[in-house]
Amino acid sequence: MSRTVLITGVAGGIGSATAQVFAEAGWRVIGVDRGDRPAPTSLHRFIRADIADIEQSRAIFDEVTAQEGRLDALVNNAAIQVAKPLVETTPEEWDAVMASNLRSVYLGVRHAYPLLRADGGGAIVNVSSVHAVATSANIAAYAASKGALLALTRALAIELAREQIRVNAVLPGAVDTPMLHAGLTRGHVEGTNIEELMDALAARTVMGRIGKPTEIGRAILFLADSHYSSFVTGQALIVDGGATARLSTE
Numbered sequence: 001m002s003r004t005v006l007i008t009g010v011a012g013g014i015g016s017a018t019a020q021v022f023a024e025a026g027w028r029v030i031g032v033d034r035g036d037r038p039a040p041t042s043l044h045r046f047i048r049a050d051i052a053d054i055e056q057s058r059a060i061f062d063e064v065t066a067q068e069g070r071l072d073a074l075v076n077n078a079a080i081q082v083a084k085p086l087v088e089t090t091p092e093e094w095d096a097v098m099a100s101n102l103r104s105v106y107l108g109v110r111h112a113y114p115l116l117r118a119d120g121g122g123a124i125v126n127v128s129s130v131h132a133v134a135t136s137a138n139i140a141a142y143a144a145s146k147g148a149l150l151a152l153t154r155a156l157a158i159e160l161a162r163e164q165i166r167v168n169a170v171l172p173g174a175v176d177t178p179m180l181h182a183g184l185t186r187g188h189v190e191g192t193n194i195e196e197l198m199d200a201l202a203a204r205t206v207m208g209r210i211g212k213p214t215e216i217g218r219a220i221l222f223l224a225d226s227h228y229s230s231f232v233t234g235q236a237l238i239v240d241g242g243a244t245a246r247l248s249t250e
Contacts, residue, residue, distance in 0.1 A: 004044075004071055005224060006030040006064060008051050008108065009078030011038040014127065014175065017213030018075060018220050019043060025221060030068070032060055033078070051078055052099040054107055061111035071115035073224040076105040077127040079145075086140040094141050101145035102152070109156060113165075121164025123224045126153050127216075128169045130240050146171075150236055157234030166233040168223040173240020174201050175211040206242025215239065 005022050009015040010031030016038050019029045023042035030045045031038065037046045047063060049056040064071055080100045082093045105126060116122040129146040131139060150169055157167040176198075202209045219239045222228050238244060 002026055002028045003073070004028045004030065004064075004068055005073040005075060006032060006060075006071060006112070007075040007077055008032045008104065009127075010043070010046070011035045012077070013213045014172065014216050015077045018077065018217035021214060021217035021221050022224075025225070027072075028068070030064060051104040051108060057104070057107040058111050060108075061115060065115060070119050071112060071122060072119065073123045073125065074108060074112045074116065075125045075127070075220055075224065076108055076149075077220075078104060079127070079129075079142075081139065081142045083138055083142075085138050089141055097141040097145050101142070102148050105149060105152065113160075113163075116165050117163040121166075123226065123229075124156065124160075124165065124167045125220050125223045126150075126167070126169045127220070128153070128171045128236065130171050130173045130238060130244055132171055132236075133238070134244050153236070154234045161233060166223075166226070166229070168229070168232060168234065169236045170216060170219050170223065171236055171238045171240070172216045173211060173238070173243045174205065175213055175216055204243060205240065206245055209241065211239065211241055 005027050007015055007019055007029060010019050011033040019031055020042045022029050028044040029042055030047065031043045032047045032049055032051060034048065034050045045067065047060050049060050051057050051060070078100060080097055082089055082097055109124060126149050128149045131143040132146040132150040135143040153167055153169040160167055198210060216239055219237055223232065223237060
């Protein structure tokens with residue numbers, strides 16, 4: 001029987017690539033996003049919903065229960081980013097980031113829990129960020145939310161181990177997505193156009209390039225698939241081309 005995964009933020013760069021990776025590996029992919037259904041045909045089912053809303057979150061998993069009856073993995077990928085100094089970030093913007101990046105995971109895990117435990121266990125993969133461990137200016141709300149998500153990952157790994165539910169996090173670095181492009185205006189790299197900004201950012205990684213969304217999707221699949229990672233839980237897998245391996249003073 002094919003295994004089933006639910007991926008939030010499936011219309012985004014990493015989300016859509018991850019859906020394709022899982023589909024190619026033989027999984028049934030349920031994609032969730034508050035936007036329109038994405039173009040990829042890799043989705044078995046698409047649910048349009050705001051995952052930070054308690055009733056809409058509950059309805060997602062009620063539908064999965066009724067239509068699928070099982071869930072083998074949950075990938076909490078959806079996120080938003082506010083790129084501005086903290087003192088210029090409004091309370092409404094702060095709350096929006098925390099709702100999308102953190103509250104949604106809390107709700108999703110609560111509502112997915114009965115499905116995951118019913119089939120003898122499963123996996124949760126939270127998409128955090130390198131900003132959880134090393135960050136830069138003008139991205140404080142996002143960094144705070146991703147750091148909290150990493151702490152939540154460890155806490156959940158402890159709480160859910162008795163149910164054979166593994167919980168891990170992937171921490172992407174610079175990956176070629178619309179969110180990365182939008183964040184290049186923060187002033188942390190120099191350039192006059194998107195190509196120059198991307199090249200400057202790529203030069204800061206050990207591997208000398210920007211990551212591809214598919215590369216993050218494969219890391220997520222590794223952590224979600226018990227065939228590969230059955231003894232891995234509570235861990236943070238950094239996928240950043242070596243960027244955090246290098247001292248900033250070097």
